[in-house]
Amino acid sequence: MIKKWSKRWVNPVFIQESQWRIRKKTTPWILFFHLLLMGIIVFFALFVFIAIEPFFDLRSGTNIFIIFSYLQLGMVVFISPAIASGLISAEREKQTLSLLLVTPLSSKQIILGKWLSSVGFMLLLYLSTLPVYVVIYNYGGISLDQALRVFLHLLITMLFLSSVGIFFSSLVKRTGISTILSYLVVIIWGIVSTFIFYLVSVFTSVINNVPINEIPFFWELFISLHPAASMAFVLDIEIAAALLNMHNMTFPVYILYFVIYTILTIFLLISSAYFLSPKRDQQKE
Amino acid sequence: MIRIEHLSKQYGRKFAVKDLNLHIEKGTTFGLIGSNGAGKSTTMKILATLIRPSSGRAWVGGYDVTKSGRKVREIVGYMPDFFGVYDQLTSIEYLDFYAACYGFDYATRRQVAMQLLELVDLTDQSNQPVDHLSRGMKQRLGLARALVHDPAFLILDEPASGLDPRSRMEFRKILKVLRSMGKTILISSHMLSELEEICDAIGVMEQGELIACEQVDALKHVRRSERIYEIYVRDKVEETVQLLQALQEVESVTVEERKLFVQTKMGEQSQDQLLSMLVEHQIPVLQFQERSINMEDLYLQVTNRSQGGNTDDQKVE
Structure with missing residues (x-):
């Protein structure tokens, strides 16, 4: 029974890729410097709050948690595409892809194994910062479900950006181009969308002669798909809460973020498997 | 059994493989020779389910390569002309990984990996990182994979390319073992001489088409019965040619200045008779020697003679 289960679910590509990542000499150093960087920033913020406020209250704990959550989000946004964008193209460059494709493993299994290994490494980076979380949690101001929501948000973002990386990696032959395309998506997603949102807000307020914060509900939903904005909803930051109150919304908007990006992730993974499949042979002898 | 019917692969307007028909019986070792871009690798990639044909069909072990890809991959071992290795793995881990891809459990994987390393004579390299192996060793490891x-x-695309003579010899030895195990092998190379020792039959591809196909035994028989003599004369070249062409056993005479190449069916014992005849006619022979027959020349000569260019549905048993 167990044998049958393991044969069906154990993905050799995932195991091999994960082993390789863990074995790399640079991995412990990456984890160490990641924790160090996060620790320095968070402890610096902590000392600033202590210096400003005569008494360390719960709000300071919340603020540090918010800073730390955004730091983690930044880490996910910048590192995930870099890790995932070479997963397939590097195999092509190393001329090992055809050897994988002639095994009975399907394109879906190969994509899933590679993708999960990159997500696994991101999770490892995330888990390496647990000591910082413990320190922040000790200062209070954060509920457990809030911390879990933040984790879920980061996980969904990781899954999505890794799928973006692997999608371009299976679409184009060169890792360099795949990485550029992945970051281009991140830039459009993170910066250009914010700029568009701002322009639309100004334009709408001028046309309708209303204050800038009274923009159409549709555009508010649009901005909730932005990682930083949806993180604000997840953290229940005042401005996000105010927006929800303005429209008498009880529905947590970040759910939209979770659903949309889960769907997009699945779509990108299926597309990646499609482009990897030998049926899509584009390469000439 | 491998069966190919009217197989074509087109890239834009160019045919990489054009209307290929071939039938390779079980247990046969079939060699494909041809220059770069002749279509050998494309044919092999189609059979290994890596690319889809533009038209035509192919079956390996009774399974259609386009419809039953997974089944085909389970019964085919493919080794491409160029392949990389995972440099972070040791030889045994490398084989272990691919065995895992075929669904073997850990104990079986280790056992299989050790047996294969022994077969390709890499047992002492089992814990060496793959990246540290020589090219010859990597090729053998690739075969083990x-x-x-x-x-x-087994579909082997130029497995001995880039190897030194010693490694080629070792590789041939392994292939002979595999052949004796009854595996059906399709192997390609640029050089016919490389394949004649291990193949039962050989096909020549050119510009995507199979232009000739012949049993190796037939070639060897011809080589045994035919000889080429190289005769160097001081003068009387034309007279010598006329004398030689008058002989029934002489098939052709080629002249290069004062050097004559005589292709004949005469046995070894008649060498002296030929020389005596020339001396009797006062031909000033400066040099007389037998030249080894080039397998490539002989091959094309035999196939042209037996088939006259018709290569439809070549069957090899």
């Missing part, structure tokens, strides 16, 4: 699931069919 193709054998990890004990496939009935």
Whole structure:
């Protein structure tokens, strides 16, 4: 029974890729410097709050948690595409892809194994910062479900950006181009969308002669798909809460973020498997 | 059995493989020769389910390569002309990984990996990182990888390319073992001489088409019965040619200045008779020697003679 289960679910590509990542000499150093960087920033913020406020209250704990959550989000946004964008193209460059494709493993299994290994490494980076979380949690101001929501948000973002990386990696032959395309998506997603949102807000307020914060509900939903904005909803930051109150919304908007990006992730993974499949042979002898 | 019917692969307007028909019986070692871009690798990639044909069909072990890709991959071991290795793995881990891809459990994987390393004579390299192996060793490891699931069919795309003579010899030895195990092998090379020792039959591809196909035994028979003599004369070249052409056993005479190449069916014992005849006619022979027959020349000569260019549905048993 167990044998049958393991044969069906154990993905050799995932195991091999994960082993390789863990074995790399640079991995412990990456984890160490990641924790160090996060620790320095968070402890610096902590000392600033202590210096400003005569008494360390719960709000300071919340603020540090918010800073730390955004730091983690930044880490996910910048590192995930870099890790995932070479997963397939590097195999092509190393001329090992055809050897994988002639095994009975399907394109879906190969994509899933590679993708999960990159997500696994991101999770490892995330888990390496647990000591910082413990320190922040000790200062209070954060509920457990809030911390879990933040984790879920980061996980969904990781899954999505890794799928973006692997999608371009299976679409184009060169890792360099795949990485550029992945970051281009991140830039459009993170910066250009914010700029568009701002322009639309100004334009709408001028046309309708209303204050800038009274923009159409549709555009508010649009901005909730932005990682930083949806993180604000997840953290229940005042401005996000105010927006929800303005429209008498009880529905947590970040759910939209979770659903949309889960769907997009699945779509990108299926597309990646499609482009990897030998049926899509584009390469000439 | 490998069966190919009217197989074509087109890239834009260019045919990489054009209307290929071939039938390779079980247990046969079939060699494909041809220059770069002749279509050998494309044909092999189609059979290994890596690319889809534009038209035509192909079956390996009775399974259609386009419809039953997974089944084909389970019974085929494929080794491409160029392949990379995972440099972070040791030889045994490398084979272990591919065995895992075929669904073997850990104990079986280790056992299979050790047996294969022994077969390709890499047991002492089992814990060496793959990246540290020489080219010859990597090729042998690549062959071991193709054998990890004990496939009935082996598709080897120029497996000995870039190897030194010693490594080539070692590689041939392994292939002979595999042949004796009853595996059906399709192997390609640029050089016919490389394949004649291990193949039962050989096909020549040119510009995507199979232009000739012949049993190796037939070639060897011709080589045994035919000889080429190289005769160097001081003068009387035309007279010598006329004398030689008058002989029934002489098939052709080629002249290069004062050097004559005489292709004949005469046995070894008649060499002296030929020389005596020339001396009797006062031909000033400066040099007289037998030249080894070039396998490539002989091959094309035999195939042209027996088939006259018709290569439809070549069957090799």
